[in-house]
Amino acid sequence: MTKFNKTSAGFSRRDALRVLGAGGAAGLFAPHLLGKPAFAQTPPAAPTGRIVVGLSQEPTVFNPLMPHIEVDDGVNFSIFDALFRISVDGVIGPNLASEVPSQDNGGISEDGLNWRIRLRDDVTWHDGTPFTAEDVKYTLELIVNPDFRAWRTTGHDLVRDITVVSPTEITWRMEEPFAPYLSFLTETFMVPKHILEAEANPNEAAFNQAPVGTGAFKWGQRLAGDRLELVANADYFGEGPYVEELIFKYIPDMTVLYAQFKSGDIDLVGNAYITPDNYQEAKDLADRVVTVEPKGSVESIYLNQELPVFKDQAVREALYLAMDRTAIIDALYYGVPTPAETFMPPQSYYYNPDLPKQEFNLDRARQILDEAGWVPGADGIREKDGLRLSFNNSTTVGNHLREQTQQFLQQTFAEIGAEMKIENLPPAVMWGDFWGQSQFDSAMVGITYLVGGDPDVTYRFHTDAIAAKGGSGSNNAQYSNSEVDALLVEGSRTFDPEKRREIYFKVQEIIRHDLPFLPLFAYTNLYGRKAGIEGFEVNTNTRTESWHAAAWYWA
Amino acid sequence: MPAFLLKRFAQSIVLLVIVSIIGFVVLNLIPGGPLAQFALDPGMTEADKARLAEQLGLNRPLLVQYFDWAWRLLQGDWGISFRDGNPVLTVIGRHLFATFLLMGSSTVIAIAIGTWIGIRGATHRYSTFDYAATVGAMVALSIPTFWFGLIGIYVFSLKLGWLPAGNMYSIGDGSVLDYLHHLIMPSVVLALVHIAVWSRYMRTATLDAISQEFVKTARAKGVTERRVLMKHVVGNALLPMITLAGVQLPSILTGALVTETVFTWPGMGRLFLDSLGYSDYPVVMGLLMFSAILTIAGNLVADIVVALVDPRIRLA
Numbered sequence: 058m059t060k061f062n063k064t065s066a067g068f069s070r071r072d073a074l075r076v077l078g079a080g081g082a083a084g085l086f087a088p089h090l091l092g093k094p095a096f097a098q099t100p101p102a103a104p105t106g107r108i109v110v111g112l113s114q115e116p117t118v119f120n121p122l123m124p125h126i127e128v129d130d131g132v133n134f135s136i137f138d139a140l141f142r143i144s145v146d147g148v149i150g151p152n153l154a155s156e157v158p159s160q161d162n163g164g165i166s167e168d169g170l171n172w173r174i175r176l177r178d179d180v181t182w183h184d185g186t187p188f189t190a191e192d193v194k195y196t197l198e199l200i201v202n203p204d205f206r207a208w209r210t211t212g213h214d215l216v217r218d219i220t221v222v223s224p225t226e227i228t229w230r231m232e233e234p235f236a237p238y239l240s241f242l243t244e245t246f247m248v249p250k251h252i253l254e255a256e257a258n259p260n261e262a263a264f265n266q267a268p269v270g271t272g273a274f275k276w277g278q279r280l281a282g283d284r285l286e287l288v289a290n291a292d293y294f295g296e297g298p299y300v301e302e303l304i305f306k307y308i309p310d311m312t313v314l315y316a317q318f319k320s321g322d323i324d325l326v327g328n329a330y331i332t333p334d335n336y337q338e339a340k341d342l343a344d345r346v347v348t349v350e351p352k353g354s355v356e357s358i359y360l361n362q363e364l365p366v367f368k369d370q371a372v373r374e375a376l377y378l379a380m381d382r383t384a385i386i387d388a389l390y391y392g393v394p395t396p397a398e399t400f401m402p403p404q405s406y407y408y409n410p411d412l413p414k415q416e417f418n419l420d421r422a423r424q425i426l427d428e429a430g431w432v433p434g435a436d437g438i439r440e441k442d443g444l445r446l447s448f449n450n451s452t453t454v455g456n457h458l459r460e461q462t463q464q465f466l467q468q469t470f471a472e473i474g475a476e477m478k479i480e481n482l483p484p485a486v487m488w489g490d491f492w493g494q495s496q497f498d499s500a501m502v503g504i505t506y507l508v509g510g511d512p513d514v515t516y517r518f519h520t521d522a523i524a525a526k527g528g529s530g531s532n533n534a535q536y537s538n539s540e541v542d543a544l545l546v547e548g549s550r551t552f553d554p555e556k557r558r559e560i561y562f563k564v565q566e567i568i569r570h571d572l573p574f575l576p577l578f579a580y581t582n583l584y585g586r587k588a589g590i591e592g593f594e595v596n597t598n599t600r601t602e603s604w605h606a607a608a609w610y611w612a
Numbered sequence: 613m614p615a616f617l618l619k620r621f622a623q624s625i626v627l628l629v630i631v632s633i634i635g636f637v638v639l640n641l642i643p644g645g646p647l648a649q650f651a652l653d654p655g656m657t658e659a660d661k662a663r664l665a666e667q668l669g670l671n672r673p674l675l676v677q678y679f680d681w682a683w684r685l686l687q688g689d690w691g692i693s694f695r696d697g698n699p700v701l702t703v704i705g706r707h708l709f710a711t712f713l714l715m716g717s718s719t720v721i722a723i724a725i726g727t728w729i730g731i732r733g734a735t736h737r738y739s740t741f742d743y744a745a746t747v748g749a750m751v752a753l754s755i756p757t758f759w760f761g762l763i764g765i766y767v768f769s770l771k772l773g774w775l776p777a778g779n780m781y782s783i784g785d786g787s788v789l790d791y792l793h794h795l796i797m798p799s800v801v802l803a804l805v806h807i808a809v810w811s812r813y814m815r816t817a818t819l820d821a822i823s824q825e826f827v828k829t830a831r832a833k834g835v836t837e838r839r840v841l842m843k844h845v846v847g848n849a850l851l852p853m854i855t856l857a858g859v860q861l862p863s864i865l866t867g868a869l870v871t872e873t874v875f876t877w878p879g880m881g882r883l884f885l886d887s888l889g890y891s892d893y894p895v896v897m898g899l900l901m902f903s904a905i906l907t908i909a910g911n912l913v914a915d916i917v918v919a920l921v922d923p924r925i926r927l928a
Contacts, residue, residue, distance in 0.1 A: 107783070107784075109783065115886065117693075117695040117696035118695065118696060118697075119696075120697075124647075124650050124653075124656075124664060126649055126650070126653075204667070206664055206667045206668070207660075208650075208653075208656065208660070209653075209655045209656050209657075209660055210663075211655060211657060211660075241655070260667075260697070261692060261697055265696075265697045266696070266697065266698065280706075280878065281696070281698075281703065281707065281878070282706065282707055282710075282878030282879070282882060282883060282886075283710075283779070283780065283876075283878035284783075304783060306779075306783075307876075307878075308778070308876050309873050309876070309882065309885075309886070310873050310874055310876070312762065313762075313765065313777065313778055313873075313874060313875075316765055316766075316769070316770060316777050317777050317876075319770060320769055320770055320773075320777050322776070322777055322778070322779070483644075484644075484648065485643075485645070485648050485889065485890075485891050486642065486643045486648075487644070487648075488644060488648035488649065488651035488652070489643045489644035489645055489647075489648045489651075490643060491643065492651055493651060493658055493661065494658075502652065503652075504652055504654075505652070505654045506654060507654060508654045516655070516657050522657070524657075524658035524659075528658070529657050529658060529659035530657045530658065531656070531658055600654075
């Protein structure tokens with residue numbers, strides 16, 4: 058550590074507690090393992106200390122309703138609140154609302170169309186103004202305002218007749234029953250009406266540079282390109298905050314991010330976390346806690362269903378059998394991620410554990426192709442009806458792990474007579490029309506399918522979601538299955554979790570059979586923080602590690 | 613002189629317009645665009661992206677977009693960043709100080725040391741010092757800056773703990789001493805390459821000057837070697853260096869991409885890299901124009917200074 062590194066004010070107190078704990082514990086004391094003595098685990102009475110979170114991308118968008126990326130979410134969760142909050146287990150609980158509406162308590166009508174939300178009455182904005190149902194109405198209406206550059210409008214565009222019954226009660230009507238809306242509302246942050254309605258153009262409001270929310274942390278200051286400083290909101294209605302200052306520091310280079318974690322310049326590693334090649338060293342660092350947690354996104358090979366070679370089920374199955382996933386995971390990713398069979402994250406309530414497991418079996422693959430009529434040509438590449446089993450695979454340039462994975466796959470595919478050509482693109486190019494309008498042959502991508510933990514994936518797999526055919530979703534593989542379509546529609550209209558579970562189990566089964574994409578693994582991330590930070594939990598239903606910074610404290 | 617200045621000014625305007633057109637066209641030709649970063653956002657649909665493209669005015673014909681941008685530029689409105697909604701000039705201004713600090717200090721170090729090495733190498737040609745300087749220059753030019761930077765961080769921050777691992781200043785501190793402490797490693801690493809360049813040019817220029825007739829005359833007159841060096845040689849050797857300095861002036865304010873990334877220095881180079889990555893068109897165009905204006909101005913100033921200093925040159 059450098060001598061200029063000043064950590065939180067509670068340093069000496071932490072030391073004293075440790076000495077006491079060491080004396081108390083009977084000789085068993087591992088710095089980053091088991092128990093701290095119980096009395097060191099209660100949060101402080103008043104916010105103290107400072108936590109610095111290192112990020113490899115810079116948060117730049119501070120209006121939570123405008124388009125933003127994952128790192129912006131970390132800041133949003135700290136400054137703002139949504140009506141509801143989703144727990145680590147996927148259970149939706151009240152946040153700004155005082156209860157979660159459901160068909161049981163009458164908050165949602167039987168036909169799913171009429172919603173009634175009851176709000177807390179003890180919430181104030183950072184500038185002291187009370188938070189009321191007017192703010193909720195304003196927020197929901199702003200999102201669908203055609204002049205406003207809103208991020209996501211799905212679900213919000215179904216809301217009609219928003220009525221403020223009282224400062225703590227609001228009702229509206231949905232155009233069609235849409236069960237995922239409750240999950241969407243766990244990520245729809247409320248913005249203040251009294252500040253934004255005075256702005257001529259909410260897209261360029263001063264608010265966007267100095268946001269005012271209801272959250273645990275208030276806006277401090279931003280040093281562009283360098284960092285963002287937030288300060289504790291002493292009047293926060295919920296749990297915490299327990300730290301005085303929350304700082305998001307921007308470190309663009311992953312190696313330097315890790316170096317600063319080791320040297321102690323940052324207290325917690327945020328997006329994009331610790332890379333797998335550092336795992337061996339990181340988990341043995343003194344004074345640091347490094348954990349492996351699942352993420353909620355899945356790495357897979359997307360197959361463009363409109364490409365003639367991929368229209369044959371046999372080809373897709375054979376390719377899936379020719380993927381040596383164990384070797385890829387162990388050799389390239391240091392054994393960190395876990396194999397996946399579906400788009401649903403394994404920790405979700407809706408995850409189907411009974412899907413057939415992939416096996417790496419080249420003989421079986423060759424057999425399937427032989428039986429389907431794919432005959433090896435003179436150069437070893439199979440052919441059928443004049444069509445060569447040859448396709449491109451694209452991913453983002455500069456990601457050496459993905460590039461190596463491609464080479465692994467290219468090799469094993471060649472052994473069954475399939476030719477995969479690698480054609481990588483820079484991210485800006487890849488994620489344009491090439492991906493969005495399904496212009497690729499096949500693509501290696503990591504995708505988070507769920508919003509707020511809700512299993513609805515209509516925008517990914519429904520026939521009407523094929524953008525390349527004029528649809529409005531993100532069905533980039535151009536997958537179309539009428540049975541899945543019907544199930545997805547039903548699933549989004551059903552509110553009962555158990556019934557939905559059955560529906561989405563079936564969806565996963567069919568998709569696993571059809572293989573529009575070949576799953577590689579479910580992402581796991583390596584989270585690192587300084588020993589001494591308590592209250593930190595990973596929530597795979599959100600996209601950020603800082604989803605509940607209000608609960609963090611120095612022990 | 614006034615006629616010269618007027619002509620150069622007119623040329624500069626034409627040049628700037630051409631640069632802006634080329635930059636604008638190339639930027640928009642790159643597939644992707646500012647919405648590509650949201651491609652994998654859960655819940656965000658192609659319809660959402662189409663709506664955003666419309667709202668940002670990205671669907672208008674290229675010619676319309678260019679003239680709109682150019683017209684605003686002439687009125688002093690450099691545009692608003694797509695990413696954080698700040699005016700482009702504000703964004704650039706924020707990063708300017710950091711860049712100036714880093715580049716300024718490294719340039720001063722580079723010129724001072726590079727000049728000294730160059731002159732000494734020329735006057736003690738083929739000595740051990742000269743060979744060492746030549747080899748050193750080749751090494752510094754061949755090895756990438758990021759390698760030097762990472763090794764520096766590894767040795768001086770992680771192993772020895774003498775210097776901080778990056779950033780401009782420590783959180784909670786901010787004194788002048790703190791700034792200087794953070795400045796040491798990045799400016800030295802950056803200066804290494806410039807020292808190499810300067811010393812080579814200086815050596816050649818000095819050798820050129822030493823072989824001139826007037827130096828022989830001065831020596832024959834009995835002038836001390838030191839005075840010959842200081843008064844006659846160095847002055848004349850520095851003339852081509854002024855031109856070089858003029859060309860390098862823009863880089864002082866446009867920053868060094870790699871060093872700033874490795875040392876987490878919030879400067880202009882990194883701003884350019886980030887903006888390019890996110891296709892933040894207004895900021896990229898703003899930086900392009902900024903750099904073009906500086907380059908043209910730098911060249912102009914260098915030409916004028918050389919003309920003033922060197923009596924052999926008459927400006928056309």
